[in-house]
Amino acid sequence: MSVIVYIETQDQEIKKSSLEVASYGRAIADAQETSLVAVTFGLENGSALKQYGVDTIINVPTEGEQYFNADRYSTTLAKIADNEGAKLLIISSSANGRYLGPIVATKFQSTYFSNVIGLPLSYDPLTVKRSCFTNKAFNQSTSQKARVVISLSSNSFGIIEKDGKGDLKTAEYAASTCDLRVESVEKSSNKVSIADAEIVISGGRGLKGPENWHLIEDLATVLGAATACSKPVSDMGWRPHSEHVGQTGKPVASNLYIAIGVSGAIQHLAGINSSKVKVVINNDPEAPFFKAADYGIVGDAFEVVPELISKLKVLKGA
Amino acid sequence: MTHRHFFINFVQNNLFMKILVCISTVPDTTSKINFVNQNQAFDTQGVTFIINPNDEFGLTRAIWFQQKEGADVTVVTVGDSSCEPILRKCLAIGADRAIRIDATPMDGFYVASQLSELAKKETYDLIITGRESIDYNGGMVGGILATFLGLPYLANCNGLEKDGTTFNLEREMDGGKELLKASFPIVIGAQKGLVEEKDLIIPNMRGIMQARQKPLEVVPAVNLEAGSSIESFEKPPAKGPVKLVDSSNIDGLIDLLQNEAKVL
Numbered sequence: 001m002s003v004i005v006y007i008e009t010q011d012q013e014i015k016k017s018s019l020e021v022a023s024y025g026r027a028i029a030d031a032q033e034t035s036l037v038a039v040t041f042g043l044e045n046g047s048a049l050k051q052y053g054v055d056t057i058i059n060v061p062t063e064g065e066q067y068f069n070a071d072r073y074s075t076t077l078a079k080i081a082d083n084e085g086a087k088l089l090i091i092s093s094s095a096n097g098r099y100l101g102p103i104v105a106t107k108f109q110s111t112y113f114s115n116v117i118g119l120p121l122s123y124d125p126l127t128v129k130r131s132c133f134t135n136k137a138f139n140q141s142t143s144q145k146a147r148v149v150i151s152l153s154s155n156s157f158g159i160i161e162k163d164g165k166g167d168l169k170t171a172e173y174a175a176s177t178c179d180l181r182v183e184s185v186e187k188s189s190n191k192v193s194i195a196d197a198e199i200v201i202s203g204g205r206g207l208k209g210p211e212n213w214h215l216i217e218d219l220a221t222v223l224g225a226a227t228a229c230s231k232p233v234s235d236m237g238w239r240p241h242s243e244h245v246g247q248t249g250k251p252v253a254s255n256l257y258i259a260i261g262v263s264g265a266i267q268h269l270a271g272i273n274s275s276k277v278k279v280v281i282n283n284d285p286e287a288p289f290f291k292a293a294d295y296g297i298v299g300d301a302f303e304v305v306p307e308l309i310s311k312l313k314v315l316k317g318a
Numbered sequence: 319m320t321h322r323h324f325f326i327n328f329v330q331n332n333l334f335m336k337i338l339v340c341i342s343t344v345p346d347t348t349s350k351i352n353f354v355n356q357n358q359a360f361d362t363q364g365v366t367f368i369i370n371p372n373d374e375f376g377l378t379r380a381i382w383f384q385q386k387e388g389a390d391v392t393v394v395t396v397g398d399s400s401c402e403p404i405l406r407k408c409l410a411i412g413a414d415r416a417i418r419i420d421a422t423p424m425d426g427f428y429v430a431s432q433l434s435e436l437a438k439k440e441t442y443d444l445i446i447t448g449r450e451s452i453d454y455n456g457g458m459v460g461g462i463l464a465t466f467l468g469l470p471y472l473a474n475c476n477g478l479e480k481d482g483t484t485f486n487l488e489r490e491m492d493g494g495k496e497l498l499k500a501s502f503p504i505v506i507g508a509q510k511g512l513v514e515e516k517d518l519i520i521p522n523m524r525g526i527m528q529a530r531q532k533p534l535e536v537v538p539a540v541n542l543e544a545g546s547s548i549e550s551f552e553k554p555p556a557k558g559p560v561k562l563v564d565s566s567n568i569d570g571l572i573d574l575l576q577n578e579a580k581v582l
Contacts (some may be wrong), residue, residue, distance in 0.1 A: 105462070181500070255581050295572060295574055
């Protein structure tokens with residue numbers, strides 16, 4: 001009845017959100033005095049997972065298929081979890097994780113809990129704490145079924161190094177059950193994706209036009225951050241839709257979120273609520289963002305941001 | 319021409335696409351979030367309910383197919399009679415008919431199970447759910463529904479075009495987008511990008527009048543178990559006030575982020 005974790009990779013690298021999932025899985029396996037099994041797809045060498053408490057690393061060769069496949073991944077995972085006699089399967093809250101969650105949960109005949117923000121409060125029956133109302137509230141949910149799939153909110157548990165057994169195995173890739181084919185993938189030109197970023201720098205209408213976005217980009221570069229924007233900015237076409245964060249855009253759960261010239265409409269705040277530390281730079285002291293932020297500067301972005309960039313460059317030795 | 323050929327021609331001539339749009343009724347974004355009954359229920363006092371925004375993007379795309387090529391659009395919700403104004407609004411926006419499954423939505427699994435029982439009775443070419451509701455943010459109904467029906471599911475769908483009996487689809491992912499193809503039928507998790515905010519339809523008087531004449535069918539729920547139950551709700555502790563730093567004191571801000579917040 002081992003605990004199973006689904007590990008996501010990109011270009012043969014394990015994603016940080018998946019290291020968090022492994023650490024979380026280890027803690028649960030310890031609480032239940034059982035072993036931790038990680039499942040990877042098309043990963044040539046998963047032995048690094050041993051350092052994050054994984055006892056068995058099962059790689060599924062994907063026969064040259066290079067794209068994420070929710071159908072085949074979910075069937076494969078459900079089958080492995082079944083074979084292992086597992087009751088708990090844990091996945092990240094990445095876009096692919098949240099895509100996979102309800103499908104694998106149904107195939108595994110289990111309850112699906114998304115937005116889980118910590119270790120289970122009890123195991124029999126399984127009760128977890130989840131965020132809801134776009135992070136304006138939490139609830140305690142209890143599963144009616146013995147089997148549960150948990151999608152862990154990013155940055156809610158942390159990455160913990162701990163030795164596992166690290167045995168390597170392989171499993172068979174399940175056949176396709178439906179007709180949905182990926183034709184191509186277009187990677188965005190941004191160096192860091194909003195979902196994977198520790199720091200996100202976001203710009204709003206206060207920047208006056210797309211020609212001033214070098215302020216956001218330069219600050220992001222010096223901090224290794226992702227760039228984002230408010231809804232009006234993407235609606236006006238200053239920035240691509242993929243950068244829009246907020247209720248109808250992308251969710252952000254970074255460690256640090258710096259909002260520049262963003263007023264902080266409730267729909268925007270709904271999307272960034274789960275970021276740990278929020279900083280606002282805005283020339284309007286009445287901007288609602290000041291109520292939501294941890295640190296703020298009332299000032300002209302065109303003066304404050306260049307100075308911030310040059311000081312951070314010195315600090316980072318760039 | 320046999321009956322089957324006639325049917326295939328119908329589909330290929332784009333005259334026959336049947337779309338089911340699953341609607342969730344959610345509190346307006348600006349609502350105060352409070353709980354009652356010893357924190358066991360959401361306080362609906364003074365709350366305005368709206369169509370879940372992700373569902374509305376999906377519905378608007380469905381209406382586009384209806385207006386361009388005569389698709390037939392049914393909206394469905396799982397809920398009590400208090401959801402009917404939202405269904406009437408969907409009809410006023412342009413849906414052809416509405417169905418209310420008369421049940422209290424217990425959890426995402428329960429809702430998906432009810433929807434699946436209903437969807438099995440008809441042949442829909444396209445089933446649209448929102449990528450997630452803005453209240454429980456579960457993001458699960460579409461995926462569970464599709465799996466129950468044995469259909470493919472595409473989450474975070476922000477592009478949908480029809481080409482004969484095939485769909486060209488787009489999925490927003492972390493750090494890029496995916497372009498896909500699927501044949502009928504499919505279930506999608508709709509989001510912004512399927513249509514833009516400016517494309518959303520505000521019902522006019524004619525639409526509202528017509529909506530009153532359109533069928534709103536109430537069907538009994540199927541006897542099913544929920545997958546989970548909510549024991550209690552809580553709100554996060556109140557946040558302290560913002561720490562303001564003078565705009566001439568950038569070093570002060572950097573110091574706070576480095577040594578107090580420890581995020582640099």
